Amino acid sequence: MNRRGLIQAVGALLAAGVPFARAQERFPSRPVEVIVPWGVGGGADILGRFLSKWLEADLKAPFPVSNMPGASGMIGLGRLVTQPADGQTLAILTGDSLMMAATPAASFKWNDAVALAVLVRQPSAIFAPKGSRFKSWEDVVKESQAKPGTVTLAITGPTTADDLTAKYLASKNVSLVGVPYSKPAERYTAVIGGHVDLLYEQAGDVRGFLENGDLKPLLFFAPKRQAAPFADVPASAEYGYEVLLPQVRAVLARAGTDPQRLQTLNASIERFARSEEYRRFLEQQVAQPDSFMPLPQAQPFLNGELDALRKLVAQYPGK
Numbered sequence: 001m002n003r004r005g006l007i008q009a010v011g012a013l014l015a016a017g018v019p020f021a022r023a024q025e026r027f028p029s030r031p032v033e034v035i036v037p038w039g040v041g042g043g044a045d046i047l048g049r050f051l052s053k054w055l056e057a058d059l060k061a062p063f064p065v066s067n068m069p070g071a072s073g074m075i076g077l078g079r080l081v082t083q084p085a086d087g088q089t090l091a092i093l094t095g096d097s098l099m100m101a102a103t104p105a106a107s108f109k110w111n112d113a114v115a116l117a118v119l120v121r122q123p124s125a126i127f128a129p130k131g132s133r134f135k136s137w138e139d140v141v142k143e144s145q146a147k148p149g150t151v152t153l154a155i156t157g158p159t160t161a162d163d164l165t166a167k168y169l170a171s172k173n174v175s176l177v178g179v180p181y182s183k184p185a186e187r188y189t190a191v192i193g194g195h196v197d198l199l200y201e202q203a204g205d206v207r208g209f210l211e212n213g214d215l216k217p218l219l220f221f222a223p224k225r226q227a228a229p230f231a232d233v234p235a236s237a238e239y240g241y242e243v244l245l246p247q248v249r250a251v252l253a254r255a256g257t258d259p260q261r262l263q264t265l266n267a268s269i270e271r272f273a274r275s276e277e278y279r280r281f282l283e284q285q286v287a288q289p290d291s292f293m294p295l296p297q298a299q300p301f302l303n304g305e306l307d308a309l310r311k312l313v314a315q316y317p318g319k
Helices: 003-015 020-024 043-059 071-080 095-101 137-146 161-171 184-192 203-211 259-273 276-284 295-315
Strands: 033-036 065-067 089-094 113-122 124-129 152-155 177-180 198-202 215-220 247-254
Touching: 033 043, 033 071, 043 065, 043 089, 043 113, 043 203, 043 247, 043 259, 043 276, 071 089, 071 095, 071 247, 089 095, 089 113, 095 161, 095 247, 095 295, 113 259, 113 295, 124 137, 124 161, 124 184, 124 203, 137 215, 152 161, 152 184, 161 177, 161 198, 184 198, 184 203, 198 203, 203 215, 247 259, 247 295, 259 276, 259 295
Parallel strands: 033 065, 033 089, 152 177, 152 198
Antiparallel strands: 089 247, 113 247, 124 198, 124 215
């Protein structure tokens, strides 16, 4: 294009109300921060780093991961919603944080974010360490009833799915004392080291400990038993427990972000969801094969989950 043609093109853009620099901008053209509102090593961190690696390769831009643990995910999500709505900041949402958002005094307001995708849906479980006196879920039930308030359970924090599950079990005459650890590594060390009796977690997050025998599942919160290698572990439905609270992990952006930028991110995540790497990831995480929900389905699904959690929080309020 000659000089005259370039001037005419710029003039056309300005006449249309489009700044020239913006018209030439590629998104993302600079680093996009991926906030993981939990410590290093847990399921949210694993997902955040796995997704970041994909996005970097697919969109040809850096997607650095920032771990910001604390307050059951509220610190990290709080940072997301204080950033500009420009698509330059993403965050990993977990079911624990969604539970916090369902509480009346939540510091994170759900309407301040938009769900790009749901990436993981997996059942929660209760695990015992190697050498534990609890060989089965029946052992836990018996001791918790014989000695109420003595069986301890490592959880992520107060007013989380872990905490609510413990409260629900108490209503079923199974008394477990929740001991909060905000960092995954601390929870795992606590139970394996014998500082607490049991662990509430998802199998995929502790797969290494399961494979080397350091942990074993006693109960899955699910309507039916899992496939091998956990087919011999009872499902909560067998005991008449109605609270399941499966773990959900999604990726969020700031509400109000340019729809074209959201679509760029969503398209890349959809390619990720069709990849063999993602299929293997779900398998390793012991997650549902149909976990993925793209942008159009993710928000309505999470809205429904949030409404259900609000009802549960009202039924089992904080202590």
